[in-house]
Amino acid sequence: MRRRLLALVCASASLVSACGVLPGNGGGRHTVTVWLMKNSASQDFLDRFTEDFERSHDDLRLDIRIQEWTGIGPKVQAALSGKAADGPDVIEVGNTQVAQYVQDGRLTNLTLESMRDWHMQDWLPGLAEPGQDNSAQYGIPWYAANRVVIYRKDLFEKAGITTPPRTRDEWLAATEKLNSGGTQGIYLAGQDWYTLSGFIWDEGGELAKQSDGVWTGTLDAPAALRGMDFYRRLQALGDGPVGADEEHPPQAGVFAGGKVAQIVAPPGLAQAIVQKNPALKDQLGFFPVPGKTAGRPGSVFTGGSDLIVPRNTDDRDAAVAVVAALTGAKWDTELARTMNYVPNKTTLASAVADEEGVAAMAAGAAHGRATPSTPLWAAVEADNPIKPYMTRVLSGGDAKKAARGASQRITEELAPGLG
Numbered sequence: 001m002r003r004r005l006l007a008l009v010c011a012s013a014s015l016v017s018a019c020g021v022l023p024g025n026g027g028g029r030h031t032v033t034v035w036l037m038k039n040s041a042s043q044d045f046l047d048r049f050t051e052d053f054e055r056s057h058d059d060l061r062l063d064i065r066i067q068e069w070t071g072i073g074p075k076v077q078a079a080l081s082g083k084a085a086d087g088p089d090v091i092e093v094g095n096t097q098v099a100q101y102v103q104d105g106r107l108t109n110l111t112l113e114s115m116r117d118w119h120m121q122d123w124l125p126g127l128a129e130p131g132q133d134n135s136a137q138y139g140i141p142w143y144a145a146n147r148v149v150i151y152r153k154d155l156f157e158k159a160g161i162t163t164p165p166r167t168r169d170e171w172l173a174a175t176e177k178l179n180s181g182g183t184q185g186i187y188l189a190g191q192d193w194y195t196l197s198g199f200i201w202d203e204g205g206e207l208a209k210q211s212d213g214v215w216t217g218t219l220d221a222p223a224a225l226r227g228m229d230f231y232r233r234l235q236a237l238g239d240g241p242v243g244a245d246e247e248h249p250p251q252a253g254v255f256a257g258g259k260v261a262q263i264v265a266p267p268g269l270a271q272a273i274v275q276k277n278p279a280l281k282d283q284l285g286f287f288p289v290p291g292k293t294a295g296r297p298g299s300v301f302t303g304g305s306d307l308i309v310p311r312n313t314d315d316r317d318a319a320v321a322v323v324a325a326l327t328g329a330k331w332d333t334e335l336a337r338t339m340n341y342v343p344n345k346t347t348l349a350s351a352v353a354d355e356e357g358v359a360a361m362a363a364g365a366a367h368g369r370a371t372p373s374t375p376l377w378a379a380v381e382a383d384n385p386i387k388p389y390m391t392r393v394l395s396g397g398d399a400k401k402a403a404r405g406a407s408q409r410i411t412e413e414l415a416p417g418l419g
Contacts, residue, residue, distance in 0.1 A: 030061065035079075035091045038066050040092060053325050091308050092142065092305050094305060124304075126146070126302025127368075144341065144343075145341060146302045146364050148288055150270055150286055153285045155178060156285075166294040175261070184237075190244065191387040193384065194301040196386070196390060197299075199299075206218050207410070208372045208414060210372070216414065225399055255273050256274075299369055329348060332345070343362070380413045389402045
């Protein structure tokens, strides 16, 4: 889930090395081992951060080791269990992965630092909330990425649309105008459940809810059904396949074909579009997914990374110092500028205001959310019942009946025996 989103956002980023152990000054320093994921930061950023950190912490040396996403779950679990030789003191994990690592008390509780020193009230909710367990903070937000609307400026101008829509009603009206003369008003695949999730959240609904420690699917709740109905109305203003997601076929290629006015995607996808159709280089614009009112952009699924500290670290203070530096304003904004990410705090959004796509992403991230914070959610996505539910509704099926079936499937995965 997260890999796919960030692969699009980071398409233009320079690659870090396969094993980025950075040099430090030996002499009496205590080594702090940090696992970061491939493509999360450029090598130049890591070099500059390491030099600055070691200069201001003359008793510490950083050993930054770059990890591959493939197979990272078992590797992290082994490290948290104390089974990995020369294990890490700080680990980067996907924001929605924290729930599966916090079990059995294997992560360091960082609530005190978060409240006292790190201004947790300003964190992006889509990064902060998945890092919590029973109100305790274990995952510390690092950076975010989310979807925006990528649009054709020339087609908007031709249709007489002078400013991007800011409300759902304006969005529908503009898209209906654009959907003519062989041009799709929007290309929205029928099974783009990430985009649907935002519409559900805007209506006050949820994919699943927890009560007394038990999770149940809630796609059949009235609010969630309203979100699906808006998706249906928007999706009908184009020719997106009702039985496929946004990667089948890849929507960058469809958009590059020249007959689509809008898509919902991370702004980094623009590079792939221009590579396929260089004529669109100066024609692409970005705006946040519109909300129900002009004063609040729509909710979006937020991907990104948190930093965790294993409980078995042999130097908690040193690990906390690294987390504080990486997620602090200085280096978090530098990372955002370098990699075209959204910074971890809403108060830092101005740091990326000069980049239209990233600025639109940051506006949406302020209202970002993540999937239900339970380690069992991975089982839901493995054979995702939300996708066929969407297809049934878009094919004219009974929405309430289809939603009840999908909700039951979600409950079966999250609370076996209740579904």
